[in-house]
Amino acid sequence: MLQNMLVLALSLHLVTISLARGPNAHERKPYIVYMGELRPGAETSAMDDHHNLLSTAIGDEKVARESRIYSYGKSFNGFAARLLPHEVKRLSDEERVVSVFPNTLRQLHTTRSWDFLGMPTALKKRNSIIESNIIVGILDTGIWVQSPSFNDKGYGPIPAKWKGKCVKGANFTSCNRKVIGAKYFNLDASDPDMGNPSPVDNDGHGTHTSSTAAGVHVRGASLYGIAEGTARGGVPSARIAMYKVCWSIGCSDMDLLAGFDEAIADGVDLISVSIAGPSREFFEDPIAIGAFHAMKKGILTSCSAGNDGPYSYTVQNVAPWIMTVAASGIDRQFKTEVNLGSGEKFSGIAINTFTPKKKTYPLTSGAHSVNISGDFYGNASACDYGTLDKNKVKGKIVFCQGSIGPDYTIKELGGAGTIMVLDEETDIAFTTLVPGTFVLPKDGKKIDQYINSAKNPQAVIQKTRTLNISAPFVASFSSRGPQSINLNILKPDIAAPGLDILAAYSTLASVTGDPTDKRHAVFNIISGTSMACPHAAAAAAYVKSFHPDWSPAAIKSALMTTATPMRIEDDNAELGSGSGQINPVQAVHPGLIYNISVSSYASFLCKEGYNGTSLALIFGGKRKHNCSDFKPAQGTDGLNYPTMHAQLLGASSDIFATFHRTVTNMGNGNSVYKAKVTSPRGLSIRVSPATLKFSRLHEQMNFKVVVKGRFKRKGTEQILSALLEWNDSKHSVMNHILIYRPLA
Ligand SMILES: *[C@@H]1O[C@H](CO)[C@@H](O)[C@H](O)[C@H]1NC(C)=O
Ligand SMILES: *[C@@H]1O[C@H](CO)[C@@H](O)[C@H](O)[C@H]1NC(C)=O
Ligand SMILES: *[C@@H]1O[C@H](CO)[C@@H](O)[C@H](O)[C@H]1NC(C)=O
Ligand SMILES: *[C@@H]1O[C@H](CO)[C@@H](O)[C@H](O)[C@H]1NC(C)=O
Ligand SMILES: *[C@@H]1O[C@H](CO)[C@@H](O)[C@H](O)[C@H]1NC(C)=O
Ligand SMILES: *[C@@H]1O[C@H](CO)[C@@H](O)[C@H](O)[C@H]1NC(C)=O
Ligand SMILES: *[C@@H]1O[C@H](CO)[C@@H](O)[C@H](O)[C@H]1NC(C)=O
Ligand SMILES: *[C@@H]1O[C@H](CO)[C@@H](O)[C@H](O)[C@H]1NC(C)=O
Numbered sequence: 001m002l003q004n005m006l007v008l009a010l011s012l013h014l015v016t017i018s019l020a021r022g023p024n025a026h027e028r029k030p031y032i033v034y035m036g037e038l039r040p041g042a043e044t045s046a047m048d049d050h051h052n053l054l055s056t057a058i059g060d061e062k063v064a065r066e067s068r069i070y071s072y073g074k075s076f077n078g079f080a081a082r083l084l085p086h087e088v089k090r091l092s093d094e095e096r097v098v099s100v101f102p103n104t105l106r107q108l109h110t111t112r113s114w115d116f117l118g119m120p121t122a123l124k125k126r127n128s129i130i131e132s133n134i135i136v137g138i139l140d141t142g143i144w145v146q147s148p149s150f151n152d153k154g155y156g157p158i159p160a161k162w163k164g165k166c167v168k169g170a171n172f173t174s175c176n177r178k179v180i181g182a183k184y185f186n187l188d189a190s191d192p193d194m195g196n197p198s199p200v201d202n203d204g205h206g207t208h209t210s211s212t213a214a215g216v217h218v219r220g221a222s223l224y225g226i227a228e229g230t231a232r233g234g235v236p237s238a239r240i241a242m243y244k245v246c247w248s249i250g251c252s253d254m255d256l257l258a259g260f261d262e263a264i265a266d267g268v269d270l271i272s273v274s275i276a277g278p279s280r281e282f283f284e285d286p287i288a289i290g291a292f293h294a295m296k297k298g299i300l301t302s303c304s305a306g307n308d309g310p311y312s313y314t315v316q317n318v319a320p321w322i323m324t325v326a327a328s329g330i331d332r333q334f335k336t337e338v339n340l341g342s343g344e345k346f347s348g349i350a351i352n353t354f355t356p357k358k359k360t361y362p363l364t365s366g367a368h369s370v371n372i373s374g375d376f377y378g379n380a381s382a383c384d385y386g387t388l389d390k391n392k393v394k395g396k397i398v399f400c401q402g403s404i405g406p407d408y409t410i411k412e413l414g415g416a417g418t419i420m421v422l423d424e425e426t427d428i429a430f431t432t433l434v435p436g437t438f439v440l441p442k443d444g445k446k447i448d449q450y451i452n453s454a455k456n457p458q459a460v461i462q463k464t465r466t467l468n469i470s471a472p473f474v475a476s477f478s479s480r481g482p483q484s485i486n487l488n489i490l491k492p493d494i495a496a497p498g499l500d501i502l503a504a505y506s507t508l509a510s511v512t513g514d515p516t517d518k519r520h521a522v523f524n525i526i527s528g529t530s531m532a533c534p535h536a537a538a539a540a541a542y543v544k545s546f547h548p549d550w551s552p553a554a555i556k557s558a559l560m561t562t563a564t565p566m567r568i569e570d571d572n573a574e575l576g577s578g579s580g581q582i583n584p585v586q587a588v589h590p591g592l593i594y595n596i597s598v599s600s601y602a603s604f605l606c607k608e609g610y611n612g613t614s615l616a617l618i619f620g621g622k623r624k625h626n627c628s629d630f631k632p633a634q635g636t637d638g639l640n641y642p643t644m645h646a647q648l649l650g651a652s653s654d655i656f657a658t659f660h661r662t663v664t665n666m667g668n669g670n671s672v673y674k675a676k677v678t679s680p681r682g683l684s685i686r687v688s689p690a691t692l693k694f695s696r697l698h699e700q701m702n703f704k705v706v707v708k709g710r711f712k713r714k715g716t717e718q719i720l721s722a723l724l725e726w727n728d729s730k731h732s733v734m735n736h737i738l739i740y741r742p743l744a
Contacts, residue, residue: 028082030069030103030188032253033091034289035077037296037620046073053097054081057090070187072257075264076293080187080254098617101284103188105250106277108141108205108530131237131545133159135180136213136537137268137299139251139259139275140206142199142244144506145172145179147207147522149215149231150240152177164241164266169198171508178216181241183262185255199244204509204524206242209274211504213534213541214238218504221523223431223511224353226334226464227502231523234538234584235545241268251275253286260290264297269544271301272537274530276316279485282605283618288319292618295321296598300544300552302537304529305492306479312575312717314479318491320639321601323540323556326577327478327498327532328566331471334429334464334500334525336437338419340450341458348419348437351429351500351525352464353511360458361416364392365399365451366406383418385409397435397459399447407433411516417461419447427476428527429500431512435461474566474576475499478529481575482647482740486608488637490645490738493556494563495577496539498532500525539584546588547666553596553640554664560642561594561733562586565723574721574738579643591667591731592692594642603630607638635660635704644705644724644737655683655709655720655739662702663726663733665694671728675703679722683709685737687724707739717743 033053038046050071055064069080080103083091092100132155143150155177164181166174175182182199201207214233221231243259245251256275263271271294273287282288291301302323308314317324336350341360366383369392378384383398383406390413397417400406410418410433417435421444430438439447451457475498483491505524510517540555547555563580566573573580602615606627610618615627633639636646636657646657665671671694675687686706694701711718718741726733 036617050079137263141203142201143242149211149504170196172198172200184244185258201506304533326492326495327475328472329499348439351431363457363459487647490643496532496535501531557594558590592663
């Protein structure tokens with residue numbers, strides 16, 4: 001008994017690494033065997049159970065022991081093991097197994113933003129006491145606790161509900177009352193950092209996302225004086241728990257699942273995951289699986305939508321129980337000006353931390369600096385690596401066309417700076433390794449002409465200034481819908497700032513991540529849906545601090561129906577930003593909410609084709625689940641989702657979709673909501689009933705939306721978007737409706 005307990009204790013917190021040896025060792029590949037919900041009381045025997053299952057599949061107990069990498073068993077059931085193809089097949093056929101999928105690597109989706117969202121520093125309406133009991137769990141690259149953003153001065157004791165731990169290691173000696181927990185997972189031990197592992201952040205990303213969610217107020221934060229202001233998280237009183245699952249090679253599925261398994265059991269209130277990979281079926285996707293079990297425990301997971309925009313069908317992390325977050329731009333842009341000897345000046349976009357030491361520098365171009373014995377395949381005009389002559393570049397500013405990133409080459413050759421030309425207009429400001437800026441093609445042409453005509457071309461690149469611009473807008477890189485896993489759930493759900501965000505950084509990393517970069521900063525400006533995700537997680541935490549008993553779906557609904565619709569330049573704003581920009585203050589009083597119970601996810605999954613056997617495992621419980629036990633999901637999408645979406649794939653140009661919804665009154669007891677529909681020509685939308693009369697709080701009412709119409713032409717992609725607003729004159733509850741037809 002005692003021995004069993006010891007084994008258990010070790011398996012829970014230690015990352016066990018076992019390399020399968022034996023004749024086929026080199027062919028074994030890591031897989032995840034997902035077995036659904038834990039059976040009650042099975043937590044203690046999970047490891048034995050996994051071992052038995054594996055022994056049966058492999059047919060050799062010793063090899064089975066060596067092949068098992070890790071057992072999940074705190075929040076859901078499953079394990080990771082090195083397997084051969086026929087063993088994968090055998091395990092997939094097991095009745096107790098939901099799915100077996102290969103372990104893959106996923107990637108990270110790399111301050112004034114809170115003022116911009118209407119949450120000024122002096123926000124009076126805060127439940128600081130409750131907020132300080134909220135624990136935000138973050139799965140990321142680790143955390144640099146020494147950052148001023150994680151100063152725990154004035155924080156009360158760690159919330160009593162906390163069951164997590166602070167695992168120590170290299171450069172990581174303790175947590176504090178702000179960062180109350182930190183663990184790391186590196187199950188396949190394939191990372192160079194593994195020699196001396198710890199939850200420390202060698203990258204900067206995890207420190208940045210953590211401080212965006214819950215960093216304390218730090219006055220005078222800036223990157224070398226750029227973007228100076230007060231840096232702070234959305235819920236500055238909340239606590240942070242870091243689960244390091246990303247290493248220099250990426251974030252593996254096995255590690256992600258281990259992070260979720262522990263975070264849920266440790267007692268976090270929300271989870272923020274700025275990581276993704278290609279979309280997969282829900283129960284073959286570690287983030288969807290982890291977020292599902294979190295949802296069952298009342299924990300909302302916020303995830304980044306991906307950085308593969310502006311192209312359609314690129315959105316990731318699309319499971320309906322996830323809050324999928326797109327990146328928006330805030331009302332600030334980083335301008336870096338270049339002045340020519342001719343007196344002309346051009347404004348580029350970049351983050352240039354360098355103040356010029358001289359009034360002007362000699363200016364040349366890549367095309368004029370060719371190394372005649374250099375790399376013939378490279379393009380000197382674009383300053384490709386290996387094409388330039390050191391003697392022609394040294395001490396000069398070099399004009400480079402085309403590629404992004406010649407600043408590395410210019411730095412190595414001793415250049416004084418670089419002017420780069422973008423292919424198209426961009427919104428993202430990259431930090432340059434040497435004095436540098438990115439200019440528009442039309443300005444690039446003029447600069448090139450000057451270089452070719454002036455006797456002694458000169459230029460200087462100024463340090464970056466900030467400029468106010470009109471916002472919000474969807475960032476160009478932010479991944480767009482529609483999604484391809486579930487055709488009737490609109491993703492992304494919502495947008496939050498993710499462009500040029502100033503937040504805490506790890507001084508163990510350089511500002512650009514380049515090893516030759518000697519700049520290390522306590523704050524850094526980076527962009528990505530990675531930065532948007534913790535903003536939305538913090539907004540959810542803020543709502544939760546007012547409504548601690550709300551379900552994950554209710555909190556997400558409140559954020560979605562109160563969001564500010566995005567600037568609509570084309571007619572597909574929703575495919576980029578879902579319901580629009582988060583408005584945390586408004587979300588505290590949504591009026592009506594669209595709630596989703598755990599069992600309605602089951603009927604939804606039945607509709608999606610998951611059978612009773614799989615559902616019984618995923619949902620657990622004593623009852624044997626069977627799809628005929630559930631009321632069939634109604635309508636086109638079959639889930640009580642705050643947006644209404646249909647992708648119509650057939651050849652017909654007729655549009656027909658129905659949406660059944662149930663709203664719960666969370667505003668005033670007695671209230672009358674009237675439906676107001678804004679729809680484009682060609683779409684008729686009927687809401688019935690069109691008036692909802694509530695007489696008490698928590699009362700629920702059903703309504704139905706019938707959408708009819710015709711697509712205009714055959715064969716082209718078409719997007720028809722409409723808005724249903726429920727209004728009781730005190731609350732405005734916005735529901736976006738989007739009908740999509742792909743290119744035939
Ligand atoms: C610890 O930090 C130092 C710099 O302070 C760095 O040189 C070293 O590589 C770090 N060690 C690990 C294991 O991260
Ligand atoms: C030109 O390129 C060759 C081959 O890469 C390199 O060895 C040489 O140092 C370069 N010369 C100058 C002056 O940069
Ligand atoms: C080199 O780059 C320039 C600028 O982008 C481009 O105009 C030119 O066509 C390129 N040359 C080759 C050979 O690719
Ligand atoms: C830019 O915006 C900030 C913050 O809203 C404001 O304080 C400042 O005056 C604005 N500057 C300009 C030039 O409009
Ligand atoms: C939503 O549903 C859950 C469970 O189905 C319930 O616990 C919760 O009270 C409901 N309402 C809100 C506002 O979360
Ligand atoms: C349920 O689905 C799983 C996985 O798709 C499949 O292996 C199993 O045979 C199905 N069971 C039934 C009863 O259809
Ligand atoms: C599901 O339930 C129905 C009726 O309750 C029953 O006829 C059917 O056999 C059950 N299916 C399974 C797979 O248990
Ligand atoms: C909807 O409600 C808002 C308050 O949230 C109010 O200002 C607005 O006038 C209402 N709109 C309509 C059309 O009733």
